[in-house]
Every structure is written in structure tokens, then in C-alpha cells.
Amino acid sequence: MNIIPVIICGGAGTRLWPVSREAFPKPLLKLADGQSLLQKTFLRATRVASEKEVLVVTNRETFFLTKDECADVRADVSRVGFVLEPSARNTAAAIGVAAQVVREEHGADAIMLVMPADQLIEDEAAFGVAIEHAARAAREGQLVTFGIRPTCPETGYGYIEYEAHPLPGTDAVHKVVRFIEKPELRVAQELVADGHHLWNAGIFCFTAETLLAELQCHAPGVLEPALAAVEEARRSTASDGFSVELNADRFNEAQDISIDYAVMERSDKVAVVPCELGWSDIGSWLAISELTAPDPEGNRIHGEAELYDVGNCFVRSDERLIGMVGVHDLIVVDTPDALLIAERSRAQDVKQIVAKLKRANHQSYRLHRTVHRPWGTYTVLEEGDRFKMKRIVVKPGASLSLQMHHHRSEHWIVVSGCADIVNGDKVISLQPNESTYIPAGHKHRLINPGVLDLVLIEVQCGEYLGEDDIVRFEDIYGRAPAA
Template identity: 60%
Template sequence: MLIPVIICGGAGTRLWPVSREAHPKPFMPLPDGQNLLQKTLLRALALDSVSEVMTVTNRELFFKTEDEYRALKANNGNCLSYVLEPFGRNTAAAVLAAAMQLQQTHGPDALMLVLPADHLIKNTDAFAQAVANAAKLASTGWLVTFGIQPQYPETGFGYIESATGTLDGGLQVKRFVEKPNLEKAQEYLAAGNYFWNSGMFCFRVGTLVDEMEANAPDVSEAVAATIAASRLTEAKAHRCLSLDAELFANVPDISIDYALMERSNKVATVPCDLGWSDIGSWNALSELTAEDSNGNRFEGEVLSHGAHNNYVQSPERLAALVGVQNLIVVDTPDALLIAHKEHTQDVKQIVSQLKKNGHSAHLLHRTVHRPWGTYTTLEEGHRFKIKRIVVKPGASLSLQMHHHRSEHWIVVTGMAKVVNGEQSIMLNSNESTFIPAGHQHRLENPGVIDLVLIEVQSGDYLGEDDIVRYEDIYGRTSS
């Protein structure tokens, strides 16, 4: 039994302003319309003998992940299970929590295939063959990594050095090497026995649990205690383990490489050439878009004159380039990035500055996804904020109250069922209701099309944390 485990997390800071903490790299749409998370799921489902795909993700991203999977309509009856983290604790915790949960449900001999959700693989046939080789090794007790055949001396990846001699389908690992300088990377490329460390793995779950207990007992004990206190919900085609936040905070923040792979003597690698990319910068992402005769790559409506070798992503408004070259230009509704192509790795420094300054642009887009739909901040100023709210059919916001703000709701399209204090009313297009501060209220879409409304907030404090939830179908109340 092979169970792909998709690890969906991280902030993707080098791909800001499109990637943000609440909307990280796996959810970024690519030029073909799909995102990396969806491509990872489709790649997993296409493998032989897969009846379940597990996703480890942040609790706040759970409903968005489900929406992205649902949009594919591709699970074909497979069980989609989840492990939900209250916050990030690096890959050792994520992988081990998945393994322990799979051992409880499928036994120690089940094989898990760990797939980061933010990687692109173009050669799916080669991927399937590499997985088959890895599964064969893993079933005999090896901890298997996927070593990417290097195409050039890359300084942005860690490397795997293989030992002499071969295994059935792979090579034994001699050591892991940190990201090298250019001279070292050139040496590794010439040597022929160094591979890029892809961050993909295949394990027998019992072997992984035992090896973690032997090599990283502090991680093992903390994750085991967390799972024992966590809540599991099950349905016909859905299993969800929500990790206990208090105990999960005790798990060491360490990667699976440091915690286990560099310490164990049971590590093997499967060399492979998959057309693999971790889409780790705007340069890498730009290569997915065809270039014009001047070497420019454009997404959106872009005009240029005397411009060469630029990448522009401007989906919502006209952009124009005149006499410039080697630039990355990414325009979003609330942030604009302009970077030289030689410095795209430094975009993460801007994210660090935003965090230091307490600016929300590192965390949220102007459009924010919620379990029930989305809201978009259209305008805000002193004592007011205007939002466009979209509620999915059958969805409902929590029964809630605000201390410091009142709200005026105007329905644009669809039908709204509204609880406003002691009243329960139905609103059609062009109808409205006013909700004073301190009133309990709820918004629901009882129809079959999206409910769209405009919300006008007014008050002394308009922060998103001014909310008291009394009832919530998505489990977001304090109880």
C-alpha cells in the first residue's frame, strides 16, 4: 500500500507579493490555470495502487485546500485524509505525525511517499518510475530520498553525495551537503555522484517511526504525545486529525533532514531526471511563460518598447515597459514588486521588513479566503472600511458579535438569510440591513448561486480580531 503524503505549508517569501503566509506558494495559479498543490494531487492520484492521499497542512489552510481539491473533481473515490497543524513546526514534525497516523490506520508496513506541495515535475512517467524504484527500496527498510540529476552548478539547493556501489533501484547515501558556493557546485557537477536534494522521500512507516525514535527521541516523544491528545474525525471519504496546539508547541522545530536523514545509516537515494523545479524564485516561475522575440515574458495586458529580457505579471491592469531590461515586475491589488533578475532571491528581505514593521502585506492579500467564501477590502480610512463579501452556496458565517463596529450589509446578487439581533430576515438584491455594535448576527447563503454583498463598517476599531463567535459550523469557536 502506497500512500502519498502532501506537505503543504511554508510562506514562499521569495515569491512575494503573490505568495503570502495566508496564501502560500502552493496556491499560486500558474499560467495553465492550475496551482502547484493541484498538480501535486493529480500526480499522486495517477500513481498505481493509491487509494488514499494524505495532506499535512496548517489548520487555517484546510478549507482552502479542500476547495482546491474539489475544483479538480479528480479524487475518483479515493480517500482524502488530513493532518492539521495549529502552526508550523518544520518538516520533521509534519512527516512523523503523518507516519504515526498512517501506522495507526494501516499498520507499520504501509509505504508513505512524501511530496512537497510546491514543486513542479514535468516528466510524470519518469516520476512514476522513480516512485516504483523508491517503493521497492523502502519496503526493505531503507529511508529513500529522490536525488535530482543536476543540470548545472546550482548554489541554491542542498546536495546528496552517494556512496560507491549500487542498490536495487538506487544508491546508498554517503552524506548530505549544505548549499555550496559556485566553485563547490561546479566540483559536484563534475564528480557525477552528487544530486540535488529534492525534499521528496519514501518510507515504510514503521521504519520511519523506529528510526525517529532512535535518532531524534525528543521529536518522537513530543509528536506521539500530541497525537494521543488530538481529535480525529472520520467520514466515508474523509479522515481528519487536528493536532493539539498545546502539546504540539513542545515539538522541536527541526527539518527531517537534520533530525533523521543526516543521522541514520539506512538512507538511500533514487537518482532521477524528472523535469523538477522547486519554483523557488520569480526567475524560475517566469520560465513557465513563453518569451517573445525580445526575451520578454508577459502575463496580463503588457505593452513594451525597447524593453528586453523582462518578466511582468500584471493580471488586473495594463502595464507598460519602456527601455528597461532584466527586470521582474509583479503587480497585485495592494503591492507592487520591481526587482532585478540577479536579485530575486533577496525578495524575502522585503518580507522580513514587512514583518518587522507590522505590515499585514506579508500575511494577507486584499482578498482573503475563509471557509465560507472570500472578502475583499475595497477601501478603508478613518473609522470606516468597505468590503465585498462572497458567500458560497449553502455556506454560513459564524453567529458573532463585534464590540467596536457596526455593519451595513447591501445585497448585490443572490439571496441572504440574516440573523440580526432577535430578527431573522431574508434579503434579495438591492435590499439591506444595519447591524449595530453589540448585536449578535449571522450571514447565510441559502441559495444555489454565490451571494455577493457590500459591507460598510464604521466604528472606533475595525480590526479582524474584534469578533466574538458563539456558533460556527467550521469549528472556530473557542469551545
């Protein structure tokens, strides 16, 4: 069977703040083994792809991060396609555009296996068996979802009620009776006890044609803009893959609705495969903590910590030593610019902090102190009245845009690597311990011509130092002329 895995890589993961942020979303979160959730999903996808091809739907702004994450793992894959969304319009639009791309590339009967980029599956052998059952039902026109047999009355998941007897011609696929929103604890206990309810995993299997037909029937406000966005997309191809950059005007017209609300709860073709996969959607720090073995006091530590009379706590720190005395049942997550402290029982409420930060337009809901760009990273080291210091790392062969600032001048000092610099009408090369000065109003560009990272220190001076004081004249990454 021609199975094309489709990875939906979106969602800020607000319950995993301060590690997950809008410009560095949840799928990029690294686990204790050094792999990100996206990388684990990508490797899983390559193992089930019959054509050794994977399609990834991601945001245009995080495309370079998503592509790098996939490229950094050794995977048995011949081609990777990327569908680039100009904005977030929820899962119905994301899956709709993916279905159209799959239909164009592989035909209407191609089977899509749609997977979120931020889940863990421990039993991949069982997952493979479930996919086989789902794919056979998908060939018969079913919209198949994967349901996880519940192990506890979880209130953070949606539930699926299903008929006891399998569909004719199958022994493991059942008709869905209804979907149930995240229930309160009493209801969740009843659903788990009756044996006919499953957790909704958000994993789907169907042919491209079936999904598009059901969208046309139940959600034309999603489908028609999605098709137009693909038709008017900007495309590029290479030997190892392709990208489809959706037309922003068309895509932004799509209804903002989930695939569950748009189709799965309305169609009469919906079926479910009950599974036991060792599945987790890593939806909170409580779920993350369960991935680390506890010490005798029930504490789970990721990083460096010294504890005294502490019990049942989760501590994550990537850089600093954390000391804790006489506390219990806490979640502590430390990053260079933000610290989270929460009761374990309130892990789901972390998203409320992010909502408050967003309303206040505080940059920590969106950016880390180290900010990723297509060419590398920059880290704000210190800032004050009329000055800002950054550590800039430019990847080998990469370059910043040809740009200009109205309100600030910049001093660049090379620490390691080599730099080619456009500064007004001059082009110069700098080695370590050499520097240059760029006045406000000068066109300039930073290029790394070497094979090693270029590291430099930038000192900005001026009356306004915001990141939006950038006018771009040329950019190899296709970003807007003005930021």
C-alpha cells in the first residue's frame, strides 16, 4: 500500500513554557536523550513510509528550524516535502493542504498517515500493526483515527466512544459513535470503567481523495481556500525534496477549525483502531517528568540540582545549578531568561502564564534569549539605555540579509571563524580579533565564507534598538523586505 506519512508540526505548546515558545515550538523540545519530539516523529515516519517519502506541514517562520531538525537525524528517506503555512489556521486547513499536495504528487488513492510532531510512541511494532489495519479500512473509504486504550481517568485528553463489534471485513476497526471533549474527573472515571471509550490520539489515516471529499461536504470554508492556496503556491524542488509555500492571502481565508470539529465529528465514515502503543502526547511538564526515572524520594532531575528534604519534584535546568530545600510536589523549569515554579497538580495551568505574557506583549512568550534565524543564532548578552550586546553565530556558507538600520550603529568583533562583510560601498574580510564599525543608515551584510561557525560579538548603540528596525534589500531566505 502506498502510505505517505504527513507530520503536522505546529502549535506553540504553551503548557511547556518556558522551554516551548511561539518562535521555538513544542516539537523542537529536546528530551533527555538529545533528540527532539519532531526528530522522533520524523524517524518513526520514515520507518512506515512505503515510498520512503515524508511530508511535513510547518509554519513558514520556523521552516529553517524544522528542516534542520529533520536533516540532523540519519533516516532512511529518499525525499522530504515541506508545506509552509503563512499563518496558523488549525489542523483542518493544515491537513487539507497536505491532502491536496499528496493527491498532486501521488494520486487520489494515496493513503495519508497524519501524525502530530509532538507525541511519543514506545511500541512501534504495535503501531505498525495498527497502521496496517487502518490503511485497509482507509482503502475502503473510511476516515480512520487511532484510539488509545486508557490507563487512567485522564482529564487532559478527549475521548472516543466506539461500537463493540468491528466493521464488516475487519477484526480491529470499529465505527465511532461519538467524540467527547476533555471531561471532568468524575466523567473520565466513568468513561474508563465502561470499556468502550478510548483516548483520542489525534493520529489519522485516510486516502487523500476521501479526506478532500469530506472536507467539501462538511467544511467548504476550509477546503476552497486551502485548494486555492496550494494552486497559487510558490514551489521549489531539489533532488532530496521539495517545498510548497502556500499563498498567504488565500490560506488566511480558511476557516480556523480543527479536523475533529470540521470533519471527524460530522462525517458518517469515521472509524477507530483501538491501540496500546505506549503513547503520550507530552502535553505538560508532568508528562515530561514521567520520562525521567525518579530517585528514592520521587524526584526527577534533568540537569544539575542539589536537594535537601525535597520530595516528588521535577527539576529541569539546562545551564544553572538549582538548589531546593524543604519543598514537595513542585515543577521547576529554569531557562536563561525565565523560571517556572508550579505545583505538580497545576501543570495544565502553565498556559495561563503564557496567555498573560502575550496580552502584555512580553517577548518571553515568543522568543528565547537565544533566537534562531535561518543563518544561525543570536544571543542577547546584556542591554541597557541606548546599547545592546549580542553573541552572533553564523553557520558555514550562510549570510545575513543585505540590510540597513535607521536608528542604530553596530560594532562587530570577530571571535572565531572568518567573515566577509559588506559595509556601505566597501567589502572587507575579517579574521579573529579584528573588527569593523557600521554607521546607522549604511547598507551592510555579514557572510560566513568558511567551513566552521563564525562567532562574533555585536555592540549596538542608538536611540532605538528594536528588532523591527531592519530594512532588507536582499535576502536568500525569502523573508520580507522589512522586519
